[in-house]
Amino acid sequence: MTVEELKISDERVSTGIDGLDDLIEGGFPRGSLILLAGSPGSGKTIASAQYLYHGATKLKEKGIYVSFAERRETFFQNMERFGFDFEILESKGNFQFLDMMTCSEETIGSVINMILGEVSAMHAKRLVIDSFSAMAQAFKKKIDARIIVHLLEKMMRQTDCTTLMLVEIPTGTAAIGMGIEEFVADGIILFETVEEKIGIRKRAIIRKMRGTNHNMNYNNIIISANGISLMPEVT
Ligand SMILES: Nc1ncnc2c1ncn2[C@@H]1O[C@H](COP(=O)(O)OP(=O)(O)OP(=O)(O)O)[C@@H](O)[C@H]1O
Numbered sequence: 001m002t003v004e005e006l007k008i009s010d011e012r013v014s015t016g017i018d019g020l021d022d023l024i025e026g027g028f029p030r031g032s033l034i035l036l037a038g039s040p041g042s043g044k045t046i047a048s049a050q051y052l053y054h055g056a057t058k059l060k061e062k063g064i065y066v067s068f069a070e071r072r073e074t075f076f077q078n079m080e081r082f083g084f085d086f087e088i089l090e091s092k093g094n095f096q097f098l099d100m101m102t103c104s105e106e107t108i109g110s111v112i113n114m115i116l117g118e119v120s121a122m123h124a125k126r127l128v129i130d131s132f133s134a135m136a137q138a139f140k141k142k143i144d145a146r147i148i149v150h151l152l153e154k155m156m157r158q159t160d161c162t163t164l165m166l167v168e169i170p171t172g173t174a175a176i177g178m179g180i181e182e183f184v185a186d187g188i189i190l191f192e193t194v195e196e197k198i199g200i201r202k203r204a205i206i207r208k209m210r211g212t213n214h215n216m217n218y219n220n221i222i223i224s225a226n227g228i229s230l231m232p233e234v235t
C-alpha cells in the first residue's frame with residue numbers, strides 16, 4: 001500500500017444531516033473514518049441511519065449498518081418513525097443490516113473480514129459501525145483494538161468507503177472510548193446531553209476533521225419527525 005493510496009480524498013460526502021455539511025466544508029472527506037461519539041440517547045443511531053438513508057436514496061451510494069448494539073427489528077421500527085424505509089432499500093439491494101449481536105471474542109477477526117467482504121461485494125460507499133464500544137468489548141487486550149482500528153481505516157480508504165464509527169460515552173465520563181480510536185480517526189463529532197435547570201438539551205461539536213476548516217462551536221441537536229438536524233447555538 002503506498003502513501004498515495006492512503007491519502008484522504010478532497011471530495012466531500014454529504015451527510016444528509018441538515019446543518020452539518022456547512023460546518024465541515026460540505027461533508028465528510030470521501031474514504032475517511034469518522035467517530036460519532038456521544039452519551040446514551042444523544043442521537044448517534046438516528047444520525048448514522050440518516051447518513052445511510054440519504055446516501056442510498058439521494059446519491060446512489062449503497063450503505064451497510066453493522067450493529068453490535070441494536071436488534072434489526074428495533075432499528076427498522078424506530079427508523080420508520082422518521083420516514084426512513086430501510087426495508088425497501090434492503091429489498092432493492094441498496095442497504096444491508098448486519099446483525100452482530102451474537103459476535104464472540106474468538107470470531108472478531110472473521111467479523112472484520114466479513115464486514116470488509118460485504119463492503120466490497122456490495123460496492124458500499126457508506127458504512128456505519130454501531131458501536132466501536134460494543135465491538136471492542138469482544139477484545140481481550142487494548143492492542144487488539146488498535147490493530148483492528150488501523151486495519152479498518154486502511155481498508156476503508158482503499159475501498160473509498162466513508163465510515164461512521166459510533167462510540168458510546170457513558171454518562172459522567174469525559175474520555176472518548178478507549179483513547180486509541182481518537183487518534184486514528186480522521187474526524188470526531190461529539191454528541192452531548194447537557195443537563196440544564198429546566199431539563200436536558202442535546203448538542204454537538206466537531207472535535208476534529210482532518211484537512212477541514214471546521215466549525216468549532218456547539219450546535220443544538222434537533223430531533224423532529226424528519227430526523228436529526230443541527231442548529232447553531234444562540235449565545
Ligand atoms: N420520534 C422521535 N422524535 C423525537 N425524538 C426522538 C424520537 N425518537 C427518539 N428520539 C430521541 O432520540 C433518542 C434516541 O436516539 P438514538 O437512538 O439515536 O440515541 P443513541 O445516541 O444511539 O443512544 P444509545 O447510545 O443508547 O444507542 C431518544 O432518547 C429521544 O430523546
Ligand SMILES: [Mg+2]
Nearest residue numbers: 044045069130
Ligand atoms: Mg444507538
